[in-house]
Amino acid sequence: MTKTYTTRFGSLADYEKGSIDIIDDDPTRYAFSNVFEVAAGARPYEKVAVGKNRQYVVEAIRAEGTSEWRTAPHDEFALVMDGEVEIRLQKLGPDDIGPTAERGSNSLEGAPSGPAMGRVVAGRGHMTLLPVGAAYQFHAERPGVILLQTQEGPDTVLRWADIIQTN
Amino acid sequence: MSTTAPVDVTSGEPNIDGYRSFRLGEFKFSRDEYFVYVEWPTGKHVMSADAFLKALQRDVAWQFFYGIVNFDGVVGTVNHYGTVDLFAGRYNDVYRKAELDHLENFDTSLIKATFEQMLDDWTNDGFDPFAAPSETGSAFGIKNGNNRAAITRHRVTAARMVGVEGDEGLRTDDNGHPVNRHFLDVPQDEPQKYPEPGFENELASFNLFAYLSRSQVTWNPSVVSVCGDSLYCPTTEEYILPIIHGNDRVEWFIQLSDELIWQVEDRDSGSARAKVTMRAGDVAAMPADIRHQGYAPKRAMLLVWENADPELPSLISSGLLPSVPVEL
Secondary structure, X not given: OOOOOOOOOOOOOOOOOOEEEEOOOOHHXXXXXXXXXXXXXXXXXXXXXXXXXXXXXXXXXXXXXXXXXXXXXXXXXXEEEEOOEEEEXXXXXXXXXXXXXXXXXXXXXXXXXXXXXXXXXXXXXXXEEEOOOEEEEEEEEEEEEEEEEEEOOOOEEOOHHHHOOOO | OOOOOOOOOEEOOOOOOOOOOEEEOOEEEEEOOOEEEEEEOOXXXXXXXXXXXXXXXXXXXXXXXXXXXXXXXXXXXXXXXXXXXXXXXXXXXXXXXXXXXXXXXXXXXXXXXXXXXXXXXXXXXXXXXXXXXXXXXXXXXXXXXXXXXXXXXXXXXXXXEXXXXXXXXXXXXXXXXOOOHHHOOOOOOOOEEEEOOOOOOOOOEEEHHHHHHOOOOOOOOOEOEEEOOEEEEEEEEXXXXXXXXXXXXXXXXXXXXXXXXXXXXXXXXXXXXXXXXXXXXXXXXEOOOEEEEEEEEEEEXXXXXXXXXXXXXXXXXXXXXXXXXXXX
């Protein structure tokens, strides 16, 4: 007998959240959430932390339409969990404001003035380096989800009480 | 030029089944056709050779990992990042109350060299301790050759990101990474890159899910991207995590595909705390005072997210940092 295996990924339209069965503990200690559920309830390009370990965060981002240009003083990594996202990369120019905080990304007032580096069209499962020294802009024709590996910055949204399992 | 001082591993002659015995301080290790025996001044313990070698393989490959690597509910190691505790019964309430527990601290070089030789001597031809049960031969029987290629395979540790020029490479059929039988339906398309002239080598993007679908091993977190001390360590999981991992810091799990079930226990006593069922898109933290073991009915993709800051264990154990990631 042969068996065909089906790999189950999630999406905004189709995800099945798991759960914590508590035996002797407080469920909030596990900060249990789901990136698709969080992105489904978020505004486009809102950066909602779903993981935090001191200054480091993992953010769930709803990709929809065109984002502002952003830059960070360190590398960041964008993993597309659902949909298709175009990632535009451009070097910062000498007159651009650049990173304004020690950590995390901040928005720019407009497009940076440095040379365009190019663009990446990323689908589900694709991970893209957002390199230090550059700015980036996301564009998605249809709603999608990005998981961003970064550090907590001025626009990171922390709303644990709304997103994690509490009982 | 730096040199590494030779380490004297204490071992005996092969026994009737062909296996050498090993000694670390007052601990003695031996094996026969089916079992591994561990002895210490106040007790002794027996494990299946299969289970022991799977745990030993990970302890060696991970260089004792973060915190505690329990081989089972009795024997294991604690990493102090320069030295390692080897213990029996120390994190088992019953052994401790009966005063049968034992712990010794060793330089990492000595315990690492001893464990490496033990793994090499006790792993037979055809048995791969990293592989899923359906994808490897048997650990049992009298000594039969070795499987050095499997137990010393390269562990991926990207400096920046897999696929970046000069960093860890992608997995392909041609470099010995065919798509796993459980992931034949995972799309293998790569991102479309449109670099401007002069930036051909600076646009870095790869298909992480395709990369994971080609993993040959199970339960082996490996670094694919680095943001300071923030390490993305995805892994593919099938059957049971061969160790029970005791945390010395908060660790995060992000389920990328399929389903995992985690049995969570108190790190020090082993009493049950929770069961966590994770499906694609789920995120959960493992607090710094628990231990956990995972179960995967089908091969699944898990993103293990670590903070490698070396100060964390002391900050948490001294109470300067909480054992939980967020407080409401």
